[in-house]
Amino acid sequence: xxxLVELLTYLSVSLSxxxxxxxxxLGSWPSPFSYRVIWALxxxxxxxxxxxxxxxxxxxxxxxxxxxYKKIPVLLHAGKPICESMIILEYIEEFWPxxxxxxxxxxxxxxxxxxxxxxxxxxxxxxxxxxxxxxxQEKAMKDTVEMLRVIEEHALGSKKFFGGEEIGMVxxxxxxxxxxxxxxxxxxGVKLLEDHTFPRLHAWILNFKEVPVIRDNLPDHHExxxxxxxxxxxLLSSSQDQ
Amino acid sequence: MAExxxxxxAWGSPFSRRVEMALxxxxxxxxxxxEDITNKSPTLxxxxxxHKKIPVLVHNGKPxxxxxxxxxxxxxxxxxxxxxxxxxxxxxxxxxxxxxxxEKCLPVIHNALWGEEKQHENAVKEACELLKHLEDExxxxxxxxxxxxxxxxxxxxxxxxxxxxxxxxxxTKLLTRVEFPKLSNWADVFVSSSGIKENLPPKDKLxxxxxxxxxxxxxxxSK
Numbered sequence: 001x002x003x004l005v006e007l008l009t010y011l012s013v014s015l016s017x018x019x020x021x022x023x024x025x026l027g028s029w030p031s032p033f034s035y036r037v038i039w040a041l042x043x044x045x046x047x048x049x050x051x052x053x054x055x056x057x058x059x060x061x062x063x064x065x066x067x068x069y070k071k072i073p074v075l076l077h078a079g080k081p082i083c084e085s086m087i088i089l090e091y092i093e094e095f096w097p098x099x100x101x102x103x104x105x106x107x108x109x110x111x112x113x114x115x116x117x118x119x120x121x122x123x124x125x126x127x128x129x130x131x132x133x134x135x136x137q138e139k140a141m142k143d144t145v146e147m148l149r150v151i152e153e154h155a156l157g158s159k160k161f162f163g164g165e166e167i168g169m170v171x172x173x174x175x176x177x178x179x180x181x182x183x184x185x186x187x188x189g190v191k192l193l194e195d196h197t198f199p200r201l202h203a204w205i206l207n208f209k210e211v212p213v214i215r216d217n218l219p220d221h222h223e224x225x226x227x228x229x230x231x232x233x234x235l236l237s238s239s240q241d242q
Numbered sequence: 243m244a245e246x247x248x249x250x251x252a253w254g255s256p257f258s259r260r261v262e263m264a265l266x267x268x269x270x271x272x273x274x275x276x277e278d279i280t281n282k283s284p285t286l287x288x289x290x291x292x293h294k295k296i297p298v299l300v301h302n303g304k305p306x307x308x309x310x311x312x313x314x315x316x317x318x319x320x321x322x323x324x325x326x327x328x329x330x331x332x333x334x335x336x337x338x339x340x341x342x343x344x345e346k347c348l349p350v351i352h353n354a355l356w357g358e359e360k361q362h363e364n365a366v367k368e369a370c371e372l373l374k375h376l377e378d379e380x381x382x383x384x385x386x387x388x389x390x391x392x393x394x395x396x397x398x399x400x401x402x403x404x405x406x407x408x409x410x411x412x413x414t415k416l417l418t419r420v421e422f423p424k425l426s427n428w429a430d431v432f433v434s435s436s437g438i439k440e441n442l443p444p445k446d447k448l449x450x451x452x453x454x455x456x457x458x459x460x461x462x463x464s465k
Contacts, residue, residue: 068342068375082334084341094330110306110315117308118292120345150292 023048024076026062028055030219030227032176033085037073039172040089042213044099086116089169101169112170115155115162119173122147126176129192130184130228131235137188144192148177148201156200160207167211171204175214178205183224187232247272248300250286252279254443254451256400257309258297263396264316267323267437310340313393325393339379339386340397347372351405355412362414369416376401377425384431395432401425402432403442411452 025041025048027034041048053062053072065081066074075082075091082091093101102109125147128140151174155162162170177193185191195202209215249265249272251258265272277286277296289298289305298305299312301319306312317326327333347369354362354369376398380386386394395402401417406429409415419426432438 077331080331082331082338084338087334087337087341090337091330091334094333106315106318107301107304107306109318110311113311113314114306114308117311154292 022076022078024051025049026051026053026059026065026072026074026076028053028072030180030224031072032180034073035217035219036085036172036175037075037088037092038217039175039213040092040101040169042217043101043167044092044096046092046096086120086169086173089172093169101163101167101172103163103168112163112168115170116173118147118150118155119170122150123174123176126181126184126192129188129190130232133236141190141192144181148193148198151177152198152201156204161204167208167214171208175208177201178208178214179218179221180224183221183228186225187229245271246300246302248275249273250275250277250283250289250298250300251296252277254448255279255296256404259441259443260309260396260399261297261299261312261316263391263399263438263441264313264325266441267325267391268316268320269322270316270320310344310397313396317393323390325387325391325396327387327392336387336393339376339394342372342375343394343397343401347376348400351408351416354416355408355414366414366416370421373401373417373422373425377422380424380428382424385428391432391435391437399432399438402429404448405429407445407448407452411449 023041023046025034025037027037027050029052038050051061053059055072058070062072062074063070065076066072066083069083071083073083073085073088075088077091077095082088089101102112122143125140125143129137129144132140155170159165161167162174181193185193193201209218247265247270249258249261251261251274253276262274275283275285277283279296282294286296286298287294289300290296290307293307295307297309297312298307299315300306301315306315313325317324327336350365350369350372354365357365385391386398405417409417417426417429433442
């Protein structure tokens with residue numbers, strides 16, 4: 001019995017000292033994947049050091065800790081790297097269970113993970129709308145609208161957030177739709193998320209952006225517009241040169 | 243209520259077999275329904291209206307789709323023979339490699355085996371670069387999960403068994419023993435492991451099926 005108490009004490013001390021250990025986030029403005037991690041950390045009130053990466057000149061730190069993809073975001077916890085935004089969120093959820101982002105019930109958790117996967121599989125379409133033209137862009141627009149339709153019809157129901165009354169991991173996964181999609185629409189000159197066609201999504205976007213942690217941690221809309229517009233011009237002109 | 247576990251799957255699908263491997267490793271009784279993926283049943287469409295694909299696990303009337311999501315659910319619900327590590331960092335690592343296999347490796351391997359002729363050499367090179375990451379990850383371990391079969395091993399079933407079949411039907415070899423001794427060794431151990439070997443589709447039947455359905459060009463559209 002004494003050794004069990006000792007073991008439990010040792011575990012709780014080491015885990016709490018690990019949880020207080022150095023936490024760094026390698027990110028890049030205005031990457032929505034970077035923001036996913038920022039939102040999760042701030043919602044749970046976890047202090048961390050943010051390191052801005054220049055993606056045109058990736059640091060040795062990033063290359064060392066993300067050897068497979070060489071991408072942000074990377075979370076460094078006591079020097080150990082975790083890559084891929086939604087995997088980072090699952091890690092954060094397990095290490096810091098306060099303010100849970102996933103439901104407690106395993107079936108509800110499976111539903112949440114289903115939608116997280118859906119988000120990661122389908123959201124790239126809106127970025128193809130952003131960086132392509134012609135037939136490729138047309139198809140991407142159809143795919144984006146189809147993604148929005150599925151979310152509208154199947155994912156939200158009558159709830160305020162995907163997570164229920166409070167935001168959760170699925171809301172964070174779909175966060176790009178609340179802000180970045182609007183920027184893409186403005187730059188490209190299309191409207192894909194019509195408010196009257198997607199009333200639930202429209203309401204969700206308003207609710208999502210009113211959550212204080214989200215409201216206070218979104219890139220400035222105009223700055224994003226300028227950044228992405230310029231980048232799109234470079235992308236399209238270089239693809240024409242090929 | 244008595245426990246009811248149903249699995250809608252397809253005999254040749256690695257995604258379907260992943261779920262069966264997990265259920266069998268944990269000794270969970272289930273009822274299996276074979277789906278004809280060219281003529282999907284109304285029941286399947288009811289349980290997976292969004293993707294309309296197998297596998298779907300139905301536990302006490304509640305459906306779960308997407309093989310990796312199903313594996314996580316199984317591990318959280320039935321505690322025997324855990325397939326995920328306990329440590330959060332190791333769990334993140336397992337999720338990373340599982341995602342790498344399905345999202346990065348599979349499309350590139352598909353391209354290398356059945357892509358356009360003129361891009362063949364580059365596609366093969368790209369596929370081998372990805373397999374090298376798995377070669378490094380398995381290292382000296384018996385399984386990706388360590389001493390016992392884990393989440394990544396089950397997800398890598400497609401590399402361990404189906405890749406060999408696809409290589410035969412496409413005529414391109416990627417997983418060579420010379421270039422990937424550790425990964426090749428893992429594949430041998432994996433397919434002969436208890437709980438796995440009983441759960442693999444018959445090789446000849448699968449080759450014949452792929453050749454009939456897709457000719458000499460085949461896809462992993464067995465979902």
